[in-house]
Amino acid sequence: MDATQHGLIASKHPIAAQTQPSSEDVVDEQSNRESMRAIEKRLVRKLDLTLMPMLWLLYMLKNLDKYNISQAKLSSLEDDLGMHGTQYNTVVAMATVGYIPMMIPSNMLITRVRPSLYLSTFATLWSIIATTMAACKTYSHMAGTRFLLGLFEAPFSPGALWLMSCWYTKQELGLRVAVMHSGSIMASSFAGLIAAGVYSKLEGHRGLGGWRWLFIIEGTVSLGAALVSFFFLLDTPKTTTGAVRWVFSEEERQLAVERIEQDQVSNQKSNQSVWYGLQLAIQDPRVWVLSLIACTQGSTTGYASFYPAMVEGMHIGGTVVTLLCTVPPSMLSAVVQLVVAWLSDRFRDRSAPIAASMVLMIIGLAVDMGTSRSAIRYFASFLYITGSDAVFSIPRAWVATAASQTSEERSCAAAIVEVMSALSYIWSPYFFRNEDAPRYRPGMIILIVFAVACIFCAGLMRWILWRDNRKMLARYQGTGPMPVLHIL
Template sequence: MTATEKIDDEQLEFSSPGVDYSGAVIKADPKEVALVRKLDWCIIPTLWVLYFCNFMDRNALTNAKLDGISADIGLKGSEYNTAISILFAGYLIGQLPSNMILTRVRPSWYMAGFVMIWSVVSGLTAVVHDYKGLLLVRFFLGFVEAPFYPGALYILSIFYTRKEIGLRIALFYTGNIAANAFSGLIAAAIFATIDGAHGIEGWRWLFIVTGVVSFGFGVIAFFILPDTPQTTWWLKQDERKLAYERIIRDITEERGTSSTWVGLKDACLDYRTWLFCFLQNMHVSGDSFKNFFPSVVKTLGYNTTITLVLTCPPYLVSIVASALLCWSSGRRNERTWHITWATVAVIVGFLIAAATTNIAARYVGMVIFVSFSSGVNDIILGWGASTLGQTPEKKAVALSLINMLSNLASVYTPYLWPSSDEPRYVMGMAASAAFSVAVIVTTWVITFGLKRDNARIRRDAPETVVFYAY
């Protein structure tokens, strides 16, 4: 069944009668429910663990600084900062070609293979003895990590419908949040137990241990990660057919498959690709506080231990808030108002944190802007995947472009949070609030564009019942 074939009206429910695609959904089929449950148990935990390992390896350098890596390899001035930022140079270079390749290989082998490669590269940081060696390792770490995140989004997008994908991206993204919350505790345990063992410094052990753990999970993922709905080995034949048909049924203006270069051209010529790129870039720009959150919390005036403890609750609340936000968005098949109101809450949090020096009020503001930002991120990515999914090749390219260009924010936003702005960080907070306003405006621009596209589809193909969701 293609996206333009008429579906029996008895199969449809309308949560908002008379509105284009404001909730037209296929009634729950027990076989489909069982399939989705099986996908959830196999795909989500695997990607979650890999994302946790991804950020644990990436954040290892930040934790290693506390154990003396700068002194041990002779870092001076801003060399440590350069070592942090150069990772994104490799990361940006690797994303687009990687997702173009992903549609032509087995995703399970490709993704798991890169997990094992990045684990080895991260582990090699343990043998670094100077600044040049650290730069080389960090650059290549970014390059070999690049396939994972956009690749994971692509895998989710070819197995889950637009109603389902937001929540699944939110659950997947909690791996990132958990890594941010607990990687410091893991590092502390390693420093406290095996620092100096066999004459090896604790920070070197950190890279060895995390690299070995990530490599092990990469081997396991080799057997669990899916390929495509039609070829995943742990799906039965009837499940493969259902998995494929329900995604085709969910796609607006489905066009089959194409070449990777046609997918690149289609993505680049679609105005919506660039709107989603800008939308996600503004969101990530507003999220720049995450790179400085411990420093922001430290301005509350507590010692280092209490400061580190206080950084955890906002992220834990964020896990729950983002899951609920994405669940609500998927249940109502609605994105625009969910992004709008969550972003309004984020803006309120920034304004509270910047407007006062009262400790309780500032911490509440921090909890607010941390808690709602992740959910917005997940809805945007799911929305982009479903809107730009006319072919697998176009979807893969579009997702990599959205993620790649959003990470350009890591180039300029660090300059918005100078330590001279303590304790209120007015420039960073105000800039983040402004970026968040841009998120709301762009969301509504996309919505009006999709409404126009739906009107065109209705005019050209009156029998169509699948429209762009907003």
């Protein structure tokens, strides 16, 4: 480089040319960075040891209370309540019907109250309702009670997702959402074990059907956990209330606020109105594509309330053996879901894991329909259950970062995704009709159609975010700092 060139560069950066940082300054800066990294690791570790276990436990018990209806079907539920035709399907769907009117208003409200008290209150209410289901005498009683169960459970999932997005960054969130959802998968596993134990010991005890004892026991356990959560759930990092005050130091809390602000995609808005956040969410096409991903994935789980009956049709053993055989596929899917979520975070890719998991599900369904051998059909269930469950957490983590122009939009977007997902749990039970038992081939074909639709929607979302990233890069070109981009 000649002197003229050197002079031109120096003229652009006169301060840098005159005062070079000393070695002591460099050492101090490096020491500060290492200190901040240590504080951040401690912060995340505390979150993983306080917030996540409580959310996991409540989410597991919520799903245990919601889906124990499938184990009740193997007891005397239908005979005791005089159900026939598609009435069982309707009872299954009614809990999800209760979700729909509650989710969006709830997630608008949660941004203005203490999340710890809000979520714990609703956990207490759904636990009480879950316990009283044991007292139902007719089909209409059970349908109405299941509606109330869904109504009180509705705030938890979108509210928990929003609360996690207030603490965890994009590269941390996918795995944590998967960890929370593993509670649902573990509920499916524990449900079979608990039901097997209850039915073997308490069926007919004190003149009550085994399904009534099942509801009493599981509802009571949920109530105990809900009361404990009042003391251990966290509020947002911008507050110093409740558990936040004694879990985190002021330095950790401030760092929690700063790192979430720095992690937001470079398209932030300054208007913090709840109604403006709802408007942004409704007008954002990314929210609706993510909703379609969640809805089509949810539709692929239509087998869930019928899986015990499907295993029973394989003639592997009696009721207790059937219930025990429902456990291993759920256990495997819990592990695979965590691995898929970790890979999604690690490689910053959401669409590819969705597509791969849905392909696995399609293979499992095809194998099941292509053979009559019980052992092969049981093996195939590992494939389609694992493939379906592995996808669940990804669109939830995706929406927390792809639709986050304000915290309020992020909250409303999460609720919209959950509402659209809830729709799938209303119609999916009707895919499996009693007259199609025990193979349920028409229902399996419908699941394949939804799996293909989920793959298409994931590809569409990837293209939309790739286009948005190009626009942001063009807008920031030549301005110095690089924008924070969407994860594809």
